[in-house]
Amino acid sequence: MVARKVFARPVSLKDVATHFCPGCQHGVVHRLVAETLDHFNAAGRTIGVASVGCSVFLYDYFDINVVEAPHGRAPAVATGVKRVHKNSLVFTYQGDGDLAAIGTSEIIHAANRGEGLTVIFVNNTTYGMTGGQMAPTTLPGQRTTTSSAGRNTASDGHPIRMAELLATLDGTAYSARVAVDSPGHVLEAGKAIRRAFGYQVEGRGFAFVEVLTTCPTNWGMDPVAANRRIAAEVIPFFPLGTFVDRSGDER
Ligand SMILES: Cc1ncc(C[n+]2csc(CCOP(=O)(O)OP(=O)(O)O)c2C)c(N)n1
Numbered sequence: 546m547v548a549r550k551v552f553a554r555p556v557s558l559k560d561v562a563t564h565f566c567p568g569c570q571h572g573v574v575h576r577l578v579a580e581t582l583d584h585f586n587a588a589g590r591t592i593g594v595a596s597v598g599c600s601v602f603l604y605d606y607f608d609i610n611v612v613e614a615p616h617g618r619a620p621a622v623a624t625g626v627k628r629v630h631k632n633s634l635v636f637t638y639q640g641d642g643d644l645a646a647i648g649t650s651e652i653i654h655a656a657n658r659g660e661g662l663t664v665i666f667v668n669n670t671t672y673g674m675t676g677g678q679m680a681p682t683t684l685p686g687q688r689t690t691t692s693s694a695g696r697n698t699a700s701d702g703h704p705i706r707m708a709e710l711l712a713t714l715d716g717t718a719y720s721a722r723v724a725v726d727s728p729g730h731v732l733e734a735g736k737a738i739r740r741a742f743g744y745q746v747e748g749r750g751f752a753f754v755e756v757l758t759t760c761p762t763n764w765g766m767d768p769v770a771a772n773r774r775i776a777a778e779v780i781p782f783f784p785l786g787t788f789v790d791r792s793g794d795e796r
C-alpha cells in the first residue's frame with residue numbers, strides 16, 4: 546500500500562514554534578487563515594496587516610508579506626495597501642482590544658466604505674498581551690484585572706457585538722461569527738474564513754469574520770476549562786452565525 550500524506554503544515558505558515566500560551570487559540574486561527582491562503586495559492590501575493598496584542602508576531606509565523614499597524618489602525622493601513630496593490634490579497638488580524646476599543650473608528654469606516662479587505666477579528670473577551678484588562682467585549686460580570694468585582698454594565702457599558710454592528714453598514718458584504726472550541730466549529734470557522742477571502746478574490750467588498758477564542762492565561766483557567774467556557778458562557782452572549790452575506794448566491 547502506498548502511504549498518502551493527509552495532514553501537513555500549510556505552506557503559508559513558517560516551520561517555527563509560536564509563543565502562544567498553552568490552550569491559546571490564536572494558533573488555530575493562524576492555521577485556518579494559512580489553509581485558506583494555500584487554498585487560493587495566494588501566499589506570494591498576500592499582504593497581512595498585524596495589529597497590537599498577542600497576534601503582533603504574525604510576521605514571524607506566516608510566510609507572507611506583513612505590515613505592522615499598531616493601535617487599531619490596521620484597517621486604515623490595509624485600505625492604503627489594498628488600493629495600491631489591487632491584485633494582492635490584503636487582510637488584517639486584530640484582537641478585541643485593538644479592533645473594538647482603540648480601533649473602533651477605523652474598522653467602522655473601512656467597513657462603511659466597503660473596502661475590499663478581509664478582517665479576522667479574534668475576540669477572547671480581554672486584553673491578552675497586556676495582562677487581562679477589561680475589553681469592550683468583556684462579558685457582564687467577568688472578572689478582569691481592571692474589573693476585579695466583575696464587569697458592571699451600569700458603569701462599564703455593555704459588551705459590543707462587532708459582527709452584528711458591522712453587518713448594519715451598507716458597505717459590509719459579509720459578516721460572521723465563528724468559534725474554534727470543537728472540531729465541528731473549527732470546520733465551520735475554516736469555511737467562513739475561506740468565504741471571507743473568497744469575497745476579496747471575487748472583488749465583492751468588505752468581509753469580516755469574528756472568531757471567539759480562549760485566553761486561558763488571563764482567564765485564570767486551564768486550557769480545557771477555558772475551552773468549555775466558550776460554549777458555556779461566551780457563545781450564549783455572542784451567538785454564532787452569519788449576520789450579512791451580500792453574495793446573492795447560495796454556496
Ligand atoms: C496607545 C497604546 N495603548 C495601549 C497599549 C498596550 N497594548 C498593547 S497590546 C494591547 C491589548 C491587546 O489586546 P487584544 O487586542 O485584545 O489582543 P490579545 O492580546 O488579546 O490577542 C494593549 C492595550 C499600547 N501598546 N499602546
Ligand code: SF4
Binds near residue numbers: 569
Ligand atoms: S495571553 Fe492569552 S491571548 Fe495571549 S498568547 Fe496567552 S492565552 Fe493567548
